[in-house]
Amino acid sequence: MLVEKGTLSVVLAGSRMQYREARSDWFAPVLCILQPVALTITLAGGHDAENGHQAAVLVGAILTSLWSALIWGAGGMLRRDQYQGTLGAVIAAGPYSAGLVLLGRALGAAARNVIVVCLTAVGLAAYLGIVPPIRGWPLLILGLVLTVMTGSVLGLLLSCLFLVTRHSQHLSGALLYPVHLLGGLVIPLGMLPGWLRWPGALFSLHWIQGVLVSALRGDVPAEGGLIAAAVLTALYGAAALRMFSRIQERSRRGEGLDF
Amino acid sequence: MEKALTFSRVRRTPEPARAAGAIVFLRPLLLFGVRSFRAYYPWRLLLTTLLPRQFVLCIFLTSVGTIAGGASNRTFAFIGATVFAQTIVMVNVADILIDDRENATDDALTTAIPSRASILAARLAPYPLFALACSVAAVAAGPFLGQSTHLLDLATGVPAYLASGLSIATAGAAFAAMVRNAEELVSNAVLWLMILSGGIVRDGAIPWLKPLNLVLPGKHAVVALQNHLMGASMVSDIVGELAVAVFWFLVACLIIWVRSGNERKSRSAAA
Numbered sequence: 001m002l003v004e005k006g007t008l009s010v011v012l013a014g015s016r017m018q019y020r021e022a023r024s025d026w027f028a029p030v031l032c033i034l035q036p037v038a039l040t041i042t043l044a045g046g047h048d049a050e051n052g053h054q055a056a057v058l059v060g061a062i063l064t065s066l067w068s069a070l071i072w073g074a075g076g077m078l079r080r081d082q083y084q085g086t087l088g089a090v091i092a093a094g095p096y097s098a099g100l101v102l103l104g105r106a107l108g109a110a111a112r113n114v115i116v117v118c119l120t121a122v123g124l125a126a127y128l129g130i131v132p133p134i135r136g137w138p139l140l141i142l143g144l145v146l147t148v149m150t151g152s153v154l155g156l157l158l159s160c161l162f163l164v165t166r167h168s169q170h171l172s173g174a175l176l177y178p179v180h181l182l183g184g185l186v187i188p189l190g191m192l193p194g195w196l197r198w199p200g201a202l203f204s205l206h207w208i209q210g211v212l213v214s215a216l217r218g219d220v221p222a223e224g225g226l227i228a229a230a231v232l233t234a235l236y237g238a239a240a241l242r243m244f245s246r247i248q249e250r251s252r253r254g255e256g257l258d259f
Numbered sequence: 260m261e262k263a264l265t266f267s268r269v270r271r272t273p274e275p276a277r278a279a280g281a282i283v284f285l286r287p288l289l290l291f292g293v294r295s296f297r298a299y300y301p302w303r304l305l306l307t308t309l310l311p312r313q314f315v316l317c318i319f320l321t322s323v324g325t326i327a328g329g330a331s332n333r334t335f336a337f338i339g340a341t342v343f344a345q346t347i348v349m350v351n352v353a354d355i356l357i358d359d360r361e362n363a364t365d366d367a368l369t370t371a372i373p374s375r376a377s378i379l380a381a382r383l384a385p386y387p388l389f390a391l392a393c394s395v396a397a398v399a400a401g402p403f404l405g406q407s408t409h410l411l412d413l414a415t416g417v418p419a420y421l422a423s424g425l426s427i428a429t430a431g432a433a434f435a436a437m438v439r440n441a442e443e444l445v446s447n448a449v450l451w452l453m454i455l456s457g458g459i460v461r462d463g464a465i466p467w468l469k470p471l472n473l474v475l476p477g478k479h480a481v482v483a484l485q486n487h488l489m490g491a492s493m494v495s496d497i498v499g500e501l502a503v504a505v506f507w508f509l510v511a512c513l514i515i516w517v518r519s520g521n522e523r524k525s526r527s528a529a530a
Binding site: 027029030031034035038039041042043045170171173174176177178180181186187188191 | 304307308309311312315316318319322323325326327328347444447448451452454455459460463465
């Protein structure tokens with residue numbers, strides 16, 4: 001049962017632990033600061049000063065960097081446990097539901113990345129002269145909450161995926177740029193051939209980009225984007241929990257996972 | 260006095276013997292380097308993830324350059340992207356030093372009879388060729404980017420790609436030796452520094468970062484290839500790139516030499 005006594009405290013404890021671990025990670029300065037700055041400065045030069053285009057560039061660069069940080073950070077969560085020899089305890093021996101602990105940890109890792117990337121975004125928005133209108137704030141906050149949620153479950157999903165392969169580091173590298181290219185975040189889908197545009201629709205951050213850009217422009221709420229992002233986040237979460245259950249079963253049977 | 264002379268004789272190996280020793284060590288060292296590379300990167304891994312990744316990276320960087328600089332900037336961005344596709348080698352080289360520390364083989368290397376510089380050189384030897392393969396994978400994206408007409412010219416620019424592979428591998432080793440526990444940070448940061456200091460957008464460099472082009476690996480090779488496509492000689496820029504490679508190799512050796520000396524005197528390297 002997912003909701004039981006102490007559920008919230010377990011999730012919070014897991015997220016606090018992972019947040020502290022993420023503070024010592026190397027990638028935050030590069031992937032959450034340098035990369036969005038480099039992408040925004042490079043791409044903003046190619047657009048006119050119209051607020052809408054600059055906002056799309058900024059949000060695209062920020063979400064692209066968030067994806068990179070998720071791949072290298074939250075994605076390696078269970079792999080690092082395996083390397084440090086604590087995976088067995090995490091999966092089987094804890095007093096609480098392992099799924100809840102892991103969900104909390106994924107939330108902590110995503111929250112850390114989102115906070116750093118948001119601080120970078122504030123600096124870049126000031127540099128580009130982008131000020132979100134008052135009426136866009138509720139949508140902006142909703143979009144950011146959705147970003148943390150989708151980041152958490154994506155981190156969880158990647159974490160489980162990387163655990164079942166020996167070459168997780170290289171798989172993470174291989175997953176990085178196809179999403180940059182096909183996700184429609186910094187490269188507009190219109191630049192791609194027609195038959196390569198559909199994968200972007202399966203990526204929740206693509207829809208979240210639409211929501212955040214609408215918020216920054218003060219447009220009408222993008223209900224379609226919100227619903228699509230929420231549905232995709234739920235699907236990622238279901239897939240991650242299912243994969244994690246399979247990993248637990250395999251580990252209990254003594255198959256496949258080397259502790 | 261007698262004792263001092265004896266030690267002096269033992270420690271001073273005649274130069275020809277040193278050279279012979281170097282040759283005797285060279286073959287097994289190179290074999291070690293090649294086998295170590297093959298163990299890290301089997302063919303299956305190279306062909307299914309590493310090289311396809313560079314193919315996609317080239318499309319991504321060229322597209323970014325095209326958005327930023329317009330359609331007229333596409334070829335410029337493509338040339339830069341084919342060289343920048345080699346930057347993954349920096350992370351791979353950093354992994355060598357990280358794994359030595361994490362697998363506790365650092366101690367053995369500190370006390371090994373071949374110097375650490377020669378062991379490092381041998382282990383780095385396959386990486387310029389790997390870097391060349393990364394560029395080949397990136398160039399293969401040319402037809403998808405409307406760059407088919409430049410493929411032959413870029414194929415004859417192999418010396419420039421090899422030179423940049425050398426400098427990127429040695430710079431990766433130097434960066435990894437400089438920063439402990441954050442080796443991959445520096446290597447990943449370099450790709451973005453290379454982009455910000457110019458390379459995929461014509462006149463898109465941040466002015467105060469331009470001096471970095473003198474020592475950043477790969478930047479001279481980009482200029483060489485641009486000259487080559489315009490029919491000019493690329494020799495001077497290749498020489499510049501090789502000078503950058505020598506510079507970073509010396510930096511790596513110096514740091515490792517100082518660190519090994521300290522570790523021999525004081526304590527375990529892996530602790």
